[in-house]
Amino acid sequence: MSDEARAATAPPRAVPPGAGDERWIGELRPGEREVLLDVKTQDMEVNMGPQHPSTHGVLRVLLRADGEIVTGAQPHLGYLHRCAEKIGESVEFLQYLPYTDRYDYLAAMNNNLGYSMAVEHVMGVEIPERAQWIRTIFAELNRIGSHLISFGTYGLDIGAFTPFFYAFREREWIMALFEKVCGARLTYSYIRIGGVFNDLPEGWLEELGRFLDVFETKWAEYNDLLSYNHIFVERTKNVGILPPEKAIAWGCTGPMLRGSGVRWDLRKDLPYAMYPRLEFDVCVGQGRMGTVGDCWDRYFVRLLEMKESVRILRQCLRQIGPGPVMADIPKTIRIPAGAGYVGVENPRGELGHYIVSDGGKIARRCRVRGPSFCNLSILPELMPGTMLADAVAIIGSVDIVVGETDR
Amino acid sequence: MVAYLKNVWAGFWTTLVGMSITAKYLLRRPVTVQYPDERLPIPDRYRGIHYLEQEKCIYCFQCARACPIDCIEMDALRVGKELDWKKFTLDYNKCMFCELCVYPCPKDCIHMGKEFAFVVYDRRELDLDLLSAKGLTPDAKERLAKAEAEKQAKAAAAKAAAPAGAAAPAPAEPPRPASPPAAPAP
Amino acid sequence: MRMLLDPLRSAAEAAAGAAAGAAAPQGNFVTDLLAKISPVEIPWPLLVLLGALLGSGFFLLLLFITPYAMLAIWAERKVAGHIQCRIGPNRVGPFGLLQSIADGLKLLVKEDTIPAGADKLLFVLAPALVLASAIAMFAAIPFAPALYFTDLNLGVFFILAVSSLATIGVLMAGWSSNNKWSLYGAMREAAAVISYEVPLGLALLVPVVVSGTFSLRGAALAQEGWGGAAWYLFRDPFVLPAFLLFYTAALAETKRAPFDLPEAESELVAGFHTEYSGMRFSFFFLEEYAAMFVVSAIGALYFLGGWSFPGLTPLVEHLFGRGWIFNAVAVGVFSAKALFLVFVMMWLRWTLPRIRIDQVMTLGYKYLTPLALGCLLGAAGWELYVVPLFGGGR
Numbered sequence: 001m002s003d004e005a006r007a008a009t010a011p012p013r014a015v016p017p018g019a020g021d022e023r024w025i026g027e028l029r030p031g032e033r034e035v036l037l038d039v040k041t042q043d044m045e046v047n048m049g050p051q052h053p054s055t056h057g058v059l060r061v062l063l064r065a066d067g068e069i070v071t072g073a074q075p076h077l078g079y080l081h082r083c084a085e086k087i088g089e090s091v092e093f094l095q096y097l098p099y100t101d102r103y104d105y106l107a108a109m110n111n112n113l114g115y116s117m118a119v120e121h122v123m124g125v126e127i128p129e130r131a132q133w134i135r136t137i138f139a140e141l142n143r144i145g146s147h148l149i150s151f152g153t154y155g156l157d158i159g160a161f162t163p164f165f166y167a168f169r170e171r172e173w174i175m176a177l178f179e180k181v182c183g184a185r186l187t188y189s190y191i192r193i194g195g196v197f198n199d200l201p202e203g204w205l206e207e208l209g210r211f212l213d214v215f216e217t218k219w220a221e222y223n224d225l226l227s228y229n230h231i232f233v234e235r236t237k238n239v240g241i242l243p244p245e246k247a248i249a250w251g252c253t254g255p256m257l258r259g260s261g262v263r264w265d266l267r268k269d270l271p272y273a274m275y276p277r278l279e280f281d282v283c284v285g286q287g288r289m290g291t292v293g294d295c296w297d298r299y300f301v302r303l304l305e306m307k308e309s310v311r312i313l314r315q316c317l318r319q320i321g322p323g324p325v326m327a328d329i330p331k332t333i334r335i336p337a338g339a340g341y342v343g344v345e346n347p348r349g350e351l352g353h354y355i356v357s358d359g360g361k362i363a364r365r366c367r368v369r370g371p372s373f374c375n376l377s378i379l380p381e382l383m384p385g386t387m388l389a390d391a392v393a394i395i396g397s398v399d400i401v402v403g404e405t406d407r
Numbered sequence: 408m409v410a411y412l413k414n415v416w417a418g419f420w421t422t423l424v425g426m427s428i429t430a431k432y433l434l435r436r437p438v439t440v441q442y443p444d445e446r447l448p449i450p451d452r453y454r455g456i457h458y459l460e461q462e463k464c465i466y467c468f469q470c471a472r473a474c475p476i477d478c479i480e481m482d483a484l485r486v487g488k489e490l491d492w493k494k495f496t497l498d499y500n501k502c503m504f505c506e507l508c509v510y511p512c513p514k515d516c517i518h519m520g521k522e523f524a525f526v527v528y529d530r531r532e533l534d535l536d537l538l539s540a541k542g543l544t545p546d547a548k549e550r551l552a553k554a555e556a557e558k559q560a561k562a563a564a565a566k567a568a569a570p571a572g573a574a575a576p577a578p579a580e581p582p583r584p585a586s587p588p589a590a591p592a593p
Numbered sequence: 594m595r596m597l598l599d600p601l602r603s604a605a606e607a608a609a610g611a612a613a614g615a616a617a618p619q620g621n622f623v624t625d626l627l628a629k630i631s632p633v634e635i636p637w638p639l640l641v642l643l644g645a646l647l648g649s650g651f652f653l654l655l656l657f658i659t660p661y662a663m664l665a666i667w668a669e670r671k672v673a674g675h676i677q678c679r680i681g682p683n684r685v686g687p688f689g690l691l692q693s694i695a696d697g698l699k700l701l702v703k704e705d706t707i708p709a710g711a712d713k714l715l716f717v718l719a720p721a722l723v724l725a726s727a728i729a730m731f732a733a734i735p736f737a738p739a740l741y742f743t744d745l746n747l748g749v750f751f752i753l754a755v756s757s758l759a760t761i762g763v764l765m766a767g768w769s770s771n772n773k774w775s776l777y778g779a780m781r782e783a784a785a786v787i788s789y790e791v792p793l794g795l796a797l798l799v800p801v802v803v804s805g806t807f808s809l810r811g812a813a814l815a816q817e818g819w820g821g822a823a824w825y826l827f828r829d830p831f832v833l834p835a836f837l838l839f840y841t842a843a844l845a846e847t848k849r850a851p852f853d854l855p856e857a858e859s860e861l862v863a864g865f866h867t868e869y870s871g872m873r874f875s876f877f878f879l880e881e882y883a884a885m886f887v888v889s890a891i892g893a894l895y896f897l898g899g900w901s902f903p904g905l906t907p908l909v910e911h912l913f914g915r916g917w918i919f920n921a922v923a924v925g926v927f928s929a930k931a932l933f934l935v936f937v938m939m940w941l942r943w944t945l946p947r948i949r950i951d952q953v954m955t956l957g958y959k960y961l962t963p964l965a966l967g968c969l970l971g972a973a974g975w976e977l978y979v980v981p982l983f984g985g986g987r
Contacts, residue, residue, distance in 0.1 A: 044773060046773050046774070052862060053858055053859050053862060054859040054860065067780075068777075068950055068951075091475050092475075094473075094507065095473070095474075095475035095507065096475070097505070097507070098475055098503050098505035098507065099475070101505075155946065156859055157859045158859070158946040158947060159850065159851065159853070159857065159858075159859060159945075159946040159947025160944070160945060160946035160947075161673070161677070161943060162429055162676055162677050162943050162944060164677075165677035165678060165679065166432075166677070166678070169438055169678055172438075176447075179450050179452075179453065180450045180452065181452065182452060182454075183450065183452040183453045183454035183506065183519065184454050184504065187503065187504070187505070189505045189506065189507070197506070197510075198452070201450075201451075201452070221428055224424050224425065224428055225424075225425050225428045225429070225944075226425075226946070228421055228424075229421045229422070229424075229425055229945070229946060230414075230417045230418040230420075230421040230422070231418070231421075231422075231851055231945055231946045231947070231948055231952075232946045234948075234949075234952055235946060235947075235948070235949055235952075331510075331511050387949060387950065387951065388777065388860060388950075389854075389857070389860050389947070389949045389950065390949070392859055392860050411960075414960075415960060415964075419837075422941070422944070422945060425944040425945060426940060426941070426944050428944075429676045429940065429943060429944045430676075430940070432675070432676055432677070432678055433672065433675045433676045433940075434675075435675075435678070437674065437675060437678050437679050437680045438678045438679075439678070439679050439680045441680070441683075
């Protein structure tokens with residue numbers, strides 16, 4: 001309640017209780033003293049972050065709160081700013097690749113893919129088919145890995161600790177699969193300009209198949225444990241409702257947009273890699289528990305996308321064939337003068353790279369459109385009027401990676 | 408009223424379902440790998456601390472040039488065909504293990520090893536020297552000495568040949584195979 | 594210890610008291626000592642209370658609460674670990690059993706910080722008050738027919754009243770910390786405890802109606818028997834729901850998940866004890882685990898038949914009489930029941946998400962309170978009209 005609202009509802013002043021008489025407020029008897037009950041109140045400013053367990057990193061949100069009710073929220077970014085774009089304009093094209101790992105570090109494969117595709121687009125190279133299949137496999141596998149973290153930490157935000165560990169248990173297997181191919185567990189630099197760095201090791205695809213079988217049983221368990229849990233549903237349904245028009249107007253992408261019921265997925269609408277040859281559904285929020293576009297919808301879209309990714313991966317396993325994995329490109333990449341923008345569907349939304357080249361070894365301009373950054377911008381819009389615990393639920397449902405919002 | 412009771416039932420039932428799942432895992436074996444005692448196998452392509460096959464290196468700077476953060480520094484003197492190594496350091500304060508240095512090497516002499524636990528007391532120690540031996544390697548010294556001896560022998564032979572006819576110089580021994588690749592850095 | 598030296602007599606007395614409907618307050622050795630050394634005559638009820646509190650304070654803290662809390666903390670971490678496919682503490686001692694001791698030592702030697710701008714007096718007092726209430730709660734809990742500090746005839750309400758004292762401590766801690774998150778935690782605790790006292794008390798009235806006594810010992814004695822059929826849980830269809838309601842409200846009273854809003858980690862960092870460190874922090878911890886045991890003990894005594902176990906305790910009684918052996922077995926059975934309820938609390942904590950504060954209020958006022966009232970009415974009606982049909986009743 002704001003000051004004005006309180007002033008309107010609360011009696012301006014009262015008198016000490018008399019003996020069963022009814023008097024108008026303000027009417028005083030001899031010897032009685034006026035007592036002001038309407039104490040001046042003000043909203044409390046609470047600093048949520050940068051060191052707070054549920055801001056997913058070093059995001060700082062300045063909350064205005066009237067008791068438990070949040071009346072305003074202002075995210076402050078930049079604690080993890082590392083000049084990623086400027087670095088992109090000062091190192092060679094291939095040298096920038098490891099930096100792309102580091103903005104959305106939970107989906108480094110997708111970042112690699114986005115950057116490589118942007119450079120290839122400006123260069124005009126053809127990528128061999130097997131490389132495309134491998135890229136698709138890794139993009140989807142990393143989508144599962146990233147959504148697993150999102151699922152786990154969302155449970156943590158809501159107060160359930162255990163799903164987090166279950167999510168990490170499965171993610172560990174994905175990490176091991178990545179490690180076998182590229183030797184790294186988080187910052188892969190595997191998808192490179194012109195294809196992928198090296199071919200899959202022997203028996204890797206079979207292990208992926210085994211993982212998918214196990215993962216599907218675990219996926220059902222996640223739903224029983226968390227998604228349909230009554231407390232979880234009550235905590236997330238009808239909270240932080242993002243209507244579709246607003247989601248579009250604020251430039252939200254990814255599960256944030258699809259949670260609001262908008263069927264927009266770059267994999268389907270502007271297909272790249274091998275997606276045109278794959279069958280999959282675009283999962284959208286349907287307001288199954290509350291209203292379309294609430295936190296539960298956003299959360300559940302992610303879970304459904306994991307399921308779709310499993311479907312895609314199974315198709316990839318069936319269709320992938322032998323062949324080269326790297327296009328014939330020089331060791332030092334020079335790009336003819338030109339510019340190009342390529343967006344890919346990251347787990348968090350559209351990751352776009354805009355690259356301008358003046359014909360040299362180094363990009364003239366390297367601009368990144370980060371999904372978390374754009375999605376986060378809607379926070380001040382969603383927060384007011386919710387409760388403090390809902391604020392945590394909303395931040396969690398946006399699913400930010402601060403490395404990417406700050407870049 | 409129906410909604411009220413449904414709500415009570417949903418809360419009760421979903422709690423029981425959740426408890427049954429957690430109870431299932433309570434009785435199962437944990438998946439933890441107790442790291443220092445047990446270790447997971449490290450895959451062959453693991454990107455850990457580099458190791459250098461010093462014998463093969465031709466001091467061409469390709470790896471240093473490929474490095475996005477310039478963490479490789481090298482210095483050597485060319486003595487004939489041999490390299491008198493001063494340093495080949497890789498600064499692990501900076502290195503991000505992207506493997507971009509391995510890819511352009513023409514002699515395939517820099518590799519990423521399986522070592523990952525690299526702990527020091529002083530950050531300066533992270534500026535690791537990848538050389539197995541500074542200066543000229545014993546082999547190189549031997550080869551240089553041999554070449555020198557040959558040269559002198561040739562000169563002597565030429566000198567001797569001038570007055571006393573041709574005395575064939577001793578046939579050069581084939582160079583010994585390169586020493587095994589340098590051990591991974593500590 | 595009189596009660597230990599003469600178990601048969603006190604048991605007989607208590608049984609007689611229970612049969613009469615209300616057990617007379619009994620003293621213990623501390624009471625006697627106090628009466629002897631006090632220069633002025635202390636009124637008897639006050640003397641009983643003082644004796645119980647001092648006795649429980651000195652002996653229980655040393656002999657029971659601290660070891661129990663350490664074990665419970667270890668068990669909690671172990672349960673959490675295995676539920677989450679981890680191992681839990683396993684480095685210090687066998688199965689990590691000594692982990693709590695190591696942690697306790699660490700907390701002892703940690704720097705004791707008081708934040709700038711804190712209300713120092715309240716900040717220092719708060720953990721002491723919280724711990725004191727936890728110890729005082731144990732005063733009225735009988736561990737066996739002859740092992741108890743005092744058998745208050747309003748034992749249940751004494752415990753409920755004293756347990757609310759902890760709330761004041763939590764409020765003091767939250768307020769004095771000079772930290773907004775702590776204040777939030779304290780306010781939430783106050784709101785939750787005030788709302789949940791009602792359903793907790795109402796749910797507890799159901800076994801009280803059944804047993805006809807507020808004395809925990811009297812209720813437990815009344816549930817002894819061969820088959821376990823004397824357990825109030827199986828007495829009529831209203832006690833089982835009342836038990837579930839009691840257990841839910843008890844979770845809220847003890848700030849356990851899913852009602853752990855005062856220390857909600859993902860929302861309030863650590864809630865009211867954000868600013869505490871070292872031993873003071875451990876006092877809050879101790880209180881949490883002590884309170885868990887106390888509410889579980891009430892549940893065990895009032896709903897789950899106290900120290901009686903079908904086949905076991907009657908057999909022991911038949912073979913050895915109600916002497917030392919019986920009391921030892923009774924302590925074991927009672928502790929096992931209480932600890933099982935504590936284990937369920939841990940199990941719930943690692944399964945459920947956290948409830949929002951308005952939902953806590955809704956649950957308390959709209960669900961638990963009316964349902965508990967319904968159970969109370971039902972149980973009362975059952976005792977009045979149904980039990981006489983089978984020839985029981987008073």
